[in-house]
Amino acid sequence: MSIFGAKQVLWRSFSTVASHPLRVCIVGSGPAGFYTAEKILKTHQGSQVDIIDRLPTPYGLVRSGVAPDHPETKNVINQFSRVAQKERCSFFGNIALGSSVSLMELRELYHIVVLAYGAESDRVLGIPGEDLKGVHSAREFVWWYNGHPDGRNLDPDLKSTDTAVILGQGNVALDVARILLRPTSELATTDIASHALTALEQSSIRKIYLVGRRGPVQAACTAKELREVLGINDLYIHIKEADLKITPADEEEMKNSRIHRRIYELLAKAAAARPSQPSSGQRELHFVFFRQPDRFLESYDKKGYVSRVDLEKTALKGVGSGKQIAIGTGQFENLSCGIVLKSIGYKSVPVDGLPFDDRKGVVPNVKGRVLSDNSGDLTSIENGLYVCGWLKRGPTGIIATNLYCAEETVASVSEDLEQGVLATTASSRKLGRDGLLRILDDRNVRVVPFSAWERIDKEEKRIGSLRNKPREKLSTWEELLKVASE
Amino acid sequence: MLISRLSRLGFWIAKELSRGGIARTRFRYRPCGQYQRSPLESLPETRAFQGAIFQKHHDFSTSASNNASEGGDEQKETISVTFVSKDGEEIPIRVPIGMSMLEAAHQNDIELEGACEGSLACSTCHVIVMDMEYYNKLEDPSDEENDMLDLAFALTETSRLGCQIIARPELDGIRLAIPAATRNFAVDGYVPKPH
Ligand SMILES: Cc1cc2nc3c(=O)[nH]c(=O)nc-3n(C[C@H](O)[C@H](O)[C@H](O)COP(=O)(O)OP(=O)(O)OC[C@H]3O[C@@H](n4cnc5c(N)ncnc54)[C@H](O)[C@@H]3O)c2cc1C
Ligand SMILES: NC(=O)c1ccc[n+]([C@@H]2O[C@H](COP(=O)([O-])OP(=O)(O)OC[C@H]3O[C@@H](n4cnc5c(N)ncnc54)[C@H](OP(=O)(O)O)[C@@H]3O)[C@@H](O)[C@H]2O)c1
Ligand code: FES
Numbered sequence: 047m048s049i050f051g052a053k054q055v056l057w058r059s060f061s062t063v064a065s066h067p068l069r070v071c072i073v074g075s076g077p078a079g080f081y082t083a084e085k086i087l088k089t090h091q092g093s094q095v096d097i098i099d100r101l102p103t104p105y106g107l108v109r110s111g112v113a114p115d116h117p118e119t120k121n122v123i124n125q126f127s128r129v130a131q132k133e134r135c136s137f138f139g140n141i142a143l144g145s146s147v148s149l150m151e152l153r154e155l156y157h158i159v160v161l162a163y164g165a166e167s168d169r170v171l172g173i174p175g176e177d178l179k180g181v182h183s184a185r186e187f188v189w190w191y192n193g194h195p196d197g198r199n200l201d202p203d204l205k206s207t208d209t210a211v212i213l214g215q216g217n218v219a220l221d222v223a224r225i226l227l228r229p230t231s232e233l234a235t236t237d238i239a240s241h242a243l244t245a246l247e248q249s250s251i252r253k254i255y256l257v258g259r260r261g262p263v264q265a266a267c268t269a270k271e272l273r274e275v276l277g278i279n280d281l282y283i284h285i286k287e288a289d290l291k292i293t294p295a296d297e298e299e300m301k302n303s304r305i306h307r308r309i310y311e312l313l314a315k316a317a318a319a320r321p322s323q324p325s326s327g328q329r330e331l332h333f334v335f336f337r338q339p340d341r342f343l344e345s346y347d348k349k350g351y352v353s354r355v356d357l358e359k360t361a362l363k364g365v366g367s368g369k370q371i372a373i374g375t376g377q378f379e380n381l382s383c384g385i386v387l388k389s390i391g392y393k394s395v396p397v398d399g400l401p402f403d404d405r406k407g408v409v410p411n412v413k414g415r416v417l418s419d420n421s422g423d424l425t426s427i428e429n430g431l432y433v434c435g436w437l438k439r440g441p442t443g444i445i446a447t448n449l450y451c452a453e454e455t456v457a458s459v460s461e462d463l464e465q466g467v468l469a470t471t472a473s474s475r476k477l478g479r480d481g482l483l484r485i486l487d488d489r490n491v492r493v494v495p496f497s498a499w500e501r502i503d504k505e506e507k508r509i510g511s512l513r514n515k516p517r518e519k520l521s522t523w524e525e526l527l528k529v530a531s532e
Numbered sequence: 533m534l535i536s537r538l539s540r541l542g543f544w545i546a547k548e549l550s551r552g553g554i555a556r557t558r559f560r561y562r563p564c565g566q567y568q569r570s571p572l573e574s575l576p577e578t579r580a581f582q583g584a585i586f587q588k589h590h591d592f593s594t595s596a597s598n599n600a601s602e603g604g605d606e607q608k609e610t611i612s613v614t615f616v617s618k619d620g621e622e623i624p625i626r627v628p629i630g631m632s633m634l635e636a637a638h639q640n641d642i643e644l645e646g647a648c649e650g651s652l653a654c655s656t657c658h659v660i661v662m663d664m665e666y667y668n669k670l671e672d673p674s675d676e677e678n679d680m681l682d683l684a685f686a687l688t689e690t691s692r693l694g695c696q697i698i699a700r701p702e703l704d705g706i707r708l709a710i711p712a713a714t715r716n717f718a719v720d721g722y723v724p725k726p727h
Contacts (some may be wrong), residue, residue: 118651125647270653270679305682444683445647446656 067094067134068463069478071156073143074163075099076106076443078435079091080126081452082160084438089460095135096156096479100142100473101195102494102526103502104130106164108445109196109519113221114236115228117516122445132497136479139494140527144397145260146491147482153430155481158459161400161416165441169407171213175342176388180352184218184389191225193239193245193519195526204249206348207384211355212338214389215258216266222387223254224275227329237510237517253330255381259338259360259372262289262313263296268444269308276316281331282324285317289335295364302368336360336475337379338372342386356380392441401428402418408440409433414455414463432459498530505529548606615642616662618712627699633659633708634695644710650695657694658684664706667692669702671701690708 068090072079075097081093104108105123130137141147143163152159168183171177182202189197207214210226212219230247238246258265262285265272276283290313292300300307313333324330337357345353357379360372393409394409396402403410403420410417411433418426434455435448443451462468477484486493502520510517520526608628615623615637627636634657637644645656658681661667667690673681677696684691694708 116653117647118653121649122647122649122654124649268679269682270676273675284554304687308678308682355590444655446645446683446685449645449647449656450685 050357067478068158069093069156070095070158070160071152071475071478071482072097072160072162073099073128073152074106074161074435074437075104075120075137075139076162076164076435077108077126077448078162078164078452079160079439080104081449082127082162082434082455083135084125084129085452085456086158086160086459087129087132087266089456090463093134094478096138096482097135098138098141098143098147098482100140100163102139102499102523102530104137104139104496104499110189110192110197111218112192113225114192114238115224115233117236119445137496137499139499139530140492141486146489147485149397150398152482155477155485156430157476158385158430158432160432160434160455160459161314161437162416163394163437164392165407165436167393167395168388169391169393171339171390173339173341175344175352178342178344178352180384181342181348181386181388184212184214184222185392187222187387188218188532191238191242193242193521194236195521195523197479198521199242202245202385203250203442204245204385206250208252209255209381209383210251210253210385210387211255211257212381212389213257213355213380213385214266214391215256215333216389216391216413217268217271219256219387219389220267220275222389223256223331224271226251226254227275227278227281229279229330235514235516237515237519238461239521240513240517241307241521251385252327253332255332255334255383255442257334257337257339257357259336259354260362260370261292261296261335262333263292263299263306263310264362265309265313266308266371267309268305269312272309272312272380275331276312278329280315282328282329283316284330284332285313285320286333286335289333290314290317293362295362295368295370298368299370319466334381336362336372338374340374340378343380351384352386353384354380354382355386390487392436394437394441406440409437411438412458414438414451414458416504427467492527492531494527494530501532502526502529535715542584571592581667603683608676609701611699611706613699613703614707615640615644615659616707616709617643618710622707629699629701631699632695633657633697633699636699637694642710644694646695652680652693653681655684655693658691658711659694660686660688660711661690661692662709664690666703666706670697684711 070086070093072083072095079097083097085470086093097104105126108120108123143149143152149159168185175181180203184349186197186200187202190200190202212223225246226249230243233243233246242265283381292310298312334357336359338360340356340358342352343354345351345358358374359377359379361375362370363373393407399415401410401419410420412424412427413441414432414434416431416433417424418428432455434452436443438455439447439451481494506517506519520529552628555632610626610628613625613627613633613636615625617623623640623642625636625640625642632645632650634650638646643658647656648654650657661670670692673692673696676695679693680693681687697703
């Protein structure tokens with residue numbers, strides 16, 4: 047038999063023989079994890095897929111990132127839960143890669159390991175005063191209002207100030223601004239965490255500065271989110287007329303990007319439509335363009351707390367291929383405020399034994415195949431190890447982006463199986479799920495299977511229905527694990 | 533939303549029925565619509581195929597019409613729609629007037645994503661209208677649809693969201709391509725390591 051033939055047989059035996067399945071472990075149950083699972087189950091009939099997550103709850107940022115007032119976006123959970131319920135698929139929550147189980151162990155236990163554990167840290171500005179109290183990352187703030195158990199204790203002070211500064215003008219920045227500015231009566235019927243709703247009801251924040259280092263043509267948000275924030279009831283919007291002036295380079299950017307063109311048009315329209323002054327007591331949203339944060343200053347009367355942000359004016363500079371970056375001009379101004387939310391992007395964290403590109407904050411990979419190092423050598427592939435989602439591409443993109451990203455990663459898996467790249471790994475018998483559960487049992491890790499998540503889900507919906515909310519999220523580890531084990 | 537749940541349920545029932553091998557009524561075509569041509573006449577070469585799909589569809593539409601304000605056991609009018617899959621396969625189906633292309637695709641096991649279940653919040657149901665003539669027959673996309681189209685992969689001049697195209701008589705014969713992901717997330721030129 048030719049070598050090709052032997053590979054074919056091996057390949058086929060995976061896809062058909064259930065007693066010797068292709069054992070796949072996916073780490074992370076966000077969109078990247080679930081789309082990967084769906085596609086592997088479909089393309090590899092003989093596969094058995096286990097999805098693990100460090101939380102007792104599945105769905106990643108669809109649960110803990112997507113804003114509570116965007117229930118339609120969360121409909122994708124229905125599709126993901128159908129995947130989890132498939133016979134050849136399992137979900138195991140409360141298992142953290144790196145502490146409950148190591149990457150090396152997973153690679154021993156499974157033929158294929160796909161890492162899709164997202165980005166659970168933050169980009170930093172690296173400027174003085176960044177660790178003052180009252181300076182939070184948007185990620186923590188979002189976790190807090192979305193009931194993530196690790197965001198429960200943030201307790202942001204919304205009562206001693208009327209002004210918040212949000213740094214960054216991406217969609218997360220707009221989400222955060224909207225949650226702070228929207229009438230709480232409108233949030234009360236969403237799945238927002240109850241501790242956050244109470245704090246927002248008592249909030250004294252009236253004025254928000256949304257600060258971007260570039261101009262209205264380069265804003266990172268998308269039209270739907272912008273339209274929504276501009277449409278908030280009884281909100282005064284301020285955009286400086288002068289900031290809307292465009293250069294030939296801006297025009298070029300807009301010509302090449304439908305999205306930038308439409309964002310600019312929305313901003314220009316909003317600027318033209320606004321009244322010249324806010325009415326008394328009206329909430330205000332100020333778009334501040336061409337400013338980059340320089341440092342945070344401590345309050346005189348509240349030791350350790352932020353009271354001011356210094357901003358440096360910027361100008362745009364072309365860096366080729368139509369891209370323009372912000373350059374400091376040496377001119378400064380400042381904004382007084384009691385709270386700052388840094389929304390300048392998320393960042394992934396490495397685990398032991400995983401090649402990691404610290405600069406980009408991603409796992410070096412080619413089409414989802416993990417590379418052994420960052421040297422750019424595309425031939426040294428980590429056998430059987432793949433990556434998907436924000437951990438693969440960096441922290442950008444909508445839910446749908448992860449669908450295409452998963453297609454690419456799964457295509458790589460299939461190609462490697464077909465071409466016999468995985469021959470040594472794949473021909474060996476792997477303990478898979480049984481082996482994993484045994485290790486976890488030895489370590490007293492309490493595994494939360496999908497049926498236990500369904501109990502949490504049911505309980506959250508039950509409490510929610512009493513409060514006229516679609517669900518009331520259980521937002522502490524104790525509550526989650528208690529209901530899971532009932 | 534409710535409608536889309538119901539339709540899913542309908543589809544599920546249809547699937548279960550076909551699995552169980554329960555004898556079903558063959559679809560009976562009512563030539564009543566003024567715009568309507570018989571599907572079986574218009575595309576004789578795909579007759580058997582369509583018939584099979586249509587049966588499934590018929591199961592759905594009766595279960596759905598019980599919930600809609602439709603009179604008695606009247607059959608719904610349908611139009612012919614052809615989906616072109618990612619691999620270029622042409623899949624002709626019949627779609628009742630008033631139904632979205634997303635729902636129609638799902639009922640016929642056509643792989644069109646619909647992450648937000650038709651609520652204009654995801655862009656995964658992106659389709660490309662293959663003939664300008666048909667594209668022009670569609671109402672202009674709303675601002676909200678355009679907002680989502682901004683984010684669609686492989687956007688073209690005739691792109692629309694499948695959940696927003698609703699079957700109307702004048703769309704009979706429309707062809708919709710499901711775009712293949714063309715975006716490359718990683719470095720080009722990778723050559724797998726020889727082993
Ligand atoms: C605030 C916010 C709002 C957003 N809103 C929208 C929106 O409205 N619409 C839209 O289309 N997109 C939205 N996005 C983008 C979308 O959420 C992301 O594109 C997507 O969630 C990324 O998917 P992922 O699977 O890579 O990561 P994630 O969704 O973050 O999933 C990662 C999973 O891995 C788990 N995990 C982390 N570490 C470990 C570990 N060590 N071991 C085991 N498991 C681990 C996490 O618990 C999590 O469940 C939003 C993003 C953010 C940040
Ligand atoms: N409804 C939705 O669809 C939705 C909601 C939320 C999130 N998301 C998606 O999730 C992804 C992440 O969103 P995000 O808002 O975190 O990221 P993002 O879109 O990348 O925006 C980051 C913002 O931070 C700025 N920034 C970065 N580094 C900075 C620095 N050192 N100093 C000053 N400003 C800096 C960026 O400005 P520059 O442009 O100048 O770099 C940009 O304005 C995005 O793709 C987003 O679309 C989608
Ligand atoms: S299904 Fe989400 S926009 Fe059409």
